[in-house]
Each structure stands twice: as structure tokens, then as C-alpha cells.
Amino acid sequence: MYLQRLFLNQFRNYSVLQQDFSSQVNIITGQNAQGKTNLIEAIYYLSMFKTYRPAQDSQLIKANTNAFAISGAVRSKAGDLKIEVVYRNKETGGKEIKINGLKIRKISEILGNLTVVLFAPEDLNIVKGAPAERRSLLDNDISQVNPSYFINLQRYNRILAQRNHLLKRLSGSEKITGELLVWNEQFILLSEEIIAKRLQVLEKLIPLTRLIQRKLTEGKENLDIRYLLNRQKEIKKNDNIRSLLLEDLKKTQKEELKRGMTLWGPHRDDLLIVLNGNDLKYFGSQGQHRTAVLAIKLAELEYFKAESGEYPILLLDDVMSELDQKRREQLIQTIQEKAIQCFITTTEDLAYPWSEKTTTQKFYIEQGVLND
Ligand SMILES: Nc1ncnc2c1ncn2[C@@H]1O[C@H](COP(=O)(O)OP(=O)(O)OP(=O)(O)O)[C@@H](O)[C@H]1O
Ligand SMILES: [Mg+2]
Structure with missing residues (x-):
């Protein structure tokens, strides 16, 4: 799929922009x-209806104005689509989304119309950052091609908030009420579904990532990703998730009542990224972190293709200059082989070895004005 045309109005430092893009x-x-990152952010917003x-x-509204609009014409296997988002300051009305002119009430109904893989400098946090960074990588990927997962996440967050509320209400009493038992069961059911889906997706993503990492490092580095329940216990697809969750519940219920909060569940899980047997977070060099993130991003492209039948759009914000020659060539080769649409931002006009078959279009940006 690709974005044919983008229209921005009062978004970040853009007043008005209307631009056609190359499908490559x-x-x-x-x-x-x-305004380079702002442009990348606008395209991402059309996909996820939120910023990263x-x-x-x-x-995101341009300073001293009170609404922004982003719209895009997308061409995909499913046909041509027009996606429009308008966000108005609260007093005047919130977010409005339209697909082909029809108003959409639920984001879950339209995820997947425009899929994107973003690679930005802050993605190094996938390795170095808090567990939430790794969870959101996985959650965003799955949500884009699996709306029911997105709905489950929303339900999970609601149930988590309600359970926390109840635990707070009961805190100090240490009494397990019937009401709590009901919430526990609901919470376990949903947790189980979310974790099972994450494991299922990881099973596809891990071999792809491993293969790419080996290719990027001439077979020297073996990358592995493991799922950690409650940041500690490694689990695999065939493990009995329910009984492990029940164990966590049993272990923590007293403490939960004491502290008035939920102490286990998919919102506390983590991914362990392992390189040649060691935790990459603590043992890897800066370059190894970068390579691993690149491998994960390239694997995501294949994952989307396998799930939806189409490659997503690749957004590369300021990352080319951070990669060494070999990684950069690999990335360029991947883009060319797959003939995917990509947006590459850069501060220097670097000459890359694009093949003649690849259509490259260049733009120059100055204070929110794009010229080609
Ligand atoms: N809501 C807003 N209204 C007006 N200007 C904004 C708004 N939000 C951000 N900006 C401005 O937009 C400008 C461009 O930001 P952007 O992050 O796109 O820069 P960039 O071209 O990616 O730069 P860099 O190379 O440093 O990453 C910045 O000066 C920023 O302050
Ligand atoms: Mg930037």
C-alpha cells in the first residue's frame, strides 16, 4: 500500500500542506x-490516530490556532481510500475521523487501512528503555492488523482500572470479597487472551528478526526475544497461561489488597531481548542495540505482509545517518527488493546507491513548507 497524497492543516508547524508522493x-x-519529524508524525497519525x-x-494543533486536520489518499489492494482526521480543541469538539466521507465512531473499525512501520532514533528505547516501550511495540504491531486485539486491550485497561479501584476500596481490610472474585475472573480471562495473542505473534516475529540479525552481522550475532510474565518468568506458547496467572494472583493477592493496586497481568509483562545468550540491554554496545532494532523493524515489515497481504509504509525519521555503511546498504536493499513506499528524513542531502528501477522523489523542507 502507499500514501498518494497528504493534506495538512494547522498541524504542528504546518499551516497548509498538500503534497503528492512517490509510491516508492x-x-x-x-x-x-x-518540520521533518512533524511530517512523519502526521503520516503515523493517519495510521494509528494518535502520535508516537x-x-x-x-x-499537535499549530500554536495560536484551535484545530488541526490531516487527510490522506491511500492506495492499497482493497482499493483507494480517503482517510480524514480533524481534531478540535475540547471546547469545540474533540476528534472526528472519516473514511471515504463516512464518519467513524470506533478506531478499531479502521485500523489496518494504512499500516506503518516507524523507525526513529528514540526506538533505541526498545532495547534500553522501560518494559512499556517493548510492550507498546508489540501492542501497536498487533493492533494494526488485528482490530479484535485492540478492542481487548481497551477492555483490559477498563477492567484493570476497575479492579484497581476495588482493591483501593478494600485496601487495609485484607478481605477477599465476592465482588473481587468476579473481577479476578474477568481479569484473568482477558489477560490470558492478550498474552496468548502476544506469544502467537512473537512466534512469527522472532524467527524473522533472528534471520535478519544474522544477515546484518554476517552470521555473528544470534538474537532472541523472550516473553517475561510479570517481568520475571519466561513463558512460551504452549505453557498453561491461566495456571501461571492464577499462581501470580495467589502469590500477590494479599499484597494487592494491602497496596490497593494490581500487581500482575499483561500491563506488567516484558520482553527480554537476548544477543548471543546475554541480555542485550546490559551487555550490548550502542551499535548492537541499533542493529537489533533495525532487525526488529525489518522483521515487522514481513510480519505485516504475512498478516495483511501487503507491505506497510516505512517511515525512517533521521535514522540513515546513524547506521553504518553496511546496515544502510542492507536497509536500502530491503526497500528496493520489496518495492515498498518509504519516507526518509535527513538533515544532509546524502547520495545513496538507489538502483535505477527505484523511483526516488526528493523534497526540501523549510519552516513547514515542502518543496520538490
Ligand atoms: N503545535 C505546534 N505549533 C507550532 N509549531 C510547533 C508545534 N509543535 C512543534 N512545533 C515546531 O515545529 C518545528 C519542527 O519540528 P520537527 O520536530 O518536525 O523538526 P525536525 O525538522 O524534525 O528537526 P530535527 O532535525 O531537529 O529533528 C519545531 O521548531 C517545533 O518547535
Ligand atoms: Mg526530527
Whole structure:
């Protein structure tokens, strides 16, 4: 699939933008603070209807205005689609999404219309950062091609909040009430479903990642990803998830009542990234972290293709210059082989060895104005 045209209105530092793009390589060059990341963010927003940066929707509105709009024309196997989002400051009305002119009420109904894989400098946090970074990598990937998973996550967060509320209410009493037993059961059922799906997806993602990592390192590095229940216990697809969750419940129920909060469940799980047998987080060099993240991102492309029959759009924000020659060539080769659409932002106009068959379109950006 690819994005044919993007339209922005009062988004970040853009006043108005209307631009057609190449179905293959789009290179966006500009100095710092001109709007490169904002453009990548806008495309991501059309896919996930949220930003990946630490910002509220209201902060995406151009300063001194009170609404932003992003829309895009997408061409995919399913046909041509127009996706439109308008966000207005709370007083005037929140977020409105339309697909081909029809108003959409639930995001779960439209995820997957535009799938993206983003690779940005902060993705090094997948290795180095907190468990939430790794969980959201997995959750975002699965949600894009599996709307029922997204719905389950939303339900999970609601039940978690309700269970926490109840635990807080009961805290200090140490009394397991009938009401708590009901919530426990609901919580376990949903946790089990979420974890099972994550394991199922990892089973596909891990061999792909491993293969790419070996290719990137000439067979020197073996990458593995393991799922850690409650950040500790490694589990695999065929393990009895329910009984492990029940164990966690039994172990922590008293403490949960004392502290008034849930102390186990998929919102506390983690992924352990292992390189040649060692925890990459603590043993890897900066370059190894970068290579592993690149391998994961390239594996994500294949995962999306396997799940939806189409490659997603690849968004590369400022990462080319961070990669060494070999990794960069590998990335370029992958983009060319798969003939995927990608958006590459860079501060320097670097000459890459694109083959003649690949259509590359160049853009220059200055203060929120894009020129080709
Ligand atoms: N809501 C907003 N309204 C107006 N300007 C904004 C808003 N949010 C961000 N900006 C500005 O947009 C400009 C461009 O930001 P962006 O992150 O896209 O830069 P960039 O081109 O990616 O730069 P770098 O090379 O440093 O990453 C910045 O100066 C930023 O302050
Ligand atoms: Mg940037």
C-alpha cells in the first residue's frame, strides 16, 4: 500500500500542506526544526490516530490556532481510500475521523487501512528503555492488523482500572470479597487472551528478526526475544497461561489488597531481548542495540505482509545517518527488493546507491513548507 497524497492543516508547524508522493522512495531533507519529524508524525497519525511522541492531541494543533486536520489518499489492494482526521480543541469538539466521507465512531473499525512501520532514533528505547516501550511495540504491531486485539486491550485497561479501584476500596481490610472474585475472573480471562495473542505473534516475529540479525552481522550475532510474565518468568506458547496467572494472583493477592493496586497481568509483562545468550540491554554496545532494532523493524515489515497481504509504509525519521555503511546498504536493499513506499528524513542531502528501477522523489523542507 502507499500514501498518494497528504493534506495538512494547522498541524504542528504546518499551516497548509498538500503534497503528492512517490509510491516508492521519498527523501525529505531539511535543517533542524523545519518540520521533518512533524511530517512523519502526521503520516503515523493517519495510521494509528494518535502520535508516537510524548504529546497530547491538543499539542499537535499549530500554536495560536484551535484545530488541526490531516487527510490522506491511500492506495492499497482493497482499493483507494480517503482517510480524514480533524481534531478540535475540547471546547469545540474533540476528534472526528472519516473514511471515504463516512464518519467513524470506533478506531478499531479502521485500523489496518494504512499500516506503518516507524523507525526513529528514540526506538533505541526498545532495547534500553522501560518494559512499556517493548510492550507498546508489540501492542501497536498487533493492533494494526488485528482490530479484535485492540478492542481487548481497551477492555483490559477498563477492567484493570476497575479492579484497581476495588482493591483501593478494600485496601487495609485484607478481605477477599465476592465482588473481587468476579473481577479476578474477568481479569484473568482477558489477560490470558492478550498474552496468548502476544506469544502467537512473537512466534512469527522472532524467527524473522533472528534471520535478519544474522544477515546484518554476517552470521555473528544470534538474537532472541523472550516473553517475561510479570517481568520475571519466561513463558512460551504452549505453557498453561491461566495456571501461571492464577499462581501470580495467589502469590500477590494479599499484597494487592494491602497496596490497593494490581500487581500482575499483561500491563506488567516484558520482553527480554537476548544477543548471543546475554541480555542485550546490559551487555550490548550502542551499535548492537541499533542493529537489533533495525532487525526488529525489518522483521515487522514481513510480519505485516504475512498478516495483511501487503507491505506497510516505512517511515525512517533521521535514522540513515546513524547506521553504518553496511546496515544502510542492507536497509536500502530491503526497500528496493520489496518495492515498498518509504519516507526518509535527513538533515544532509546524502547520495545513496538507489538502483535505477527505484523511483526516488526528493523534497526540501523549510519552516513547514515542502518543496520538490
Ligand atoms: N503545535 C505546534 N505549533 C507550532 N509549531 C510547533 C508545534 N509543535 C512543534 N512545533 C515546531 O515545529 C518545528 C519542527 O519540528 P520537527 O520536530 O518536525 O523538526 P525536525 O525538522 O524534525 O528537526 P530535527 O532535525 O531537529 O529533528 C519545531 O521548531 C517545533 O518547535
Ligand atoms: Mg526530527
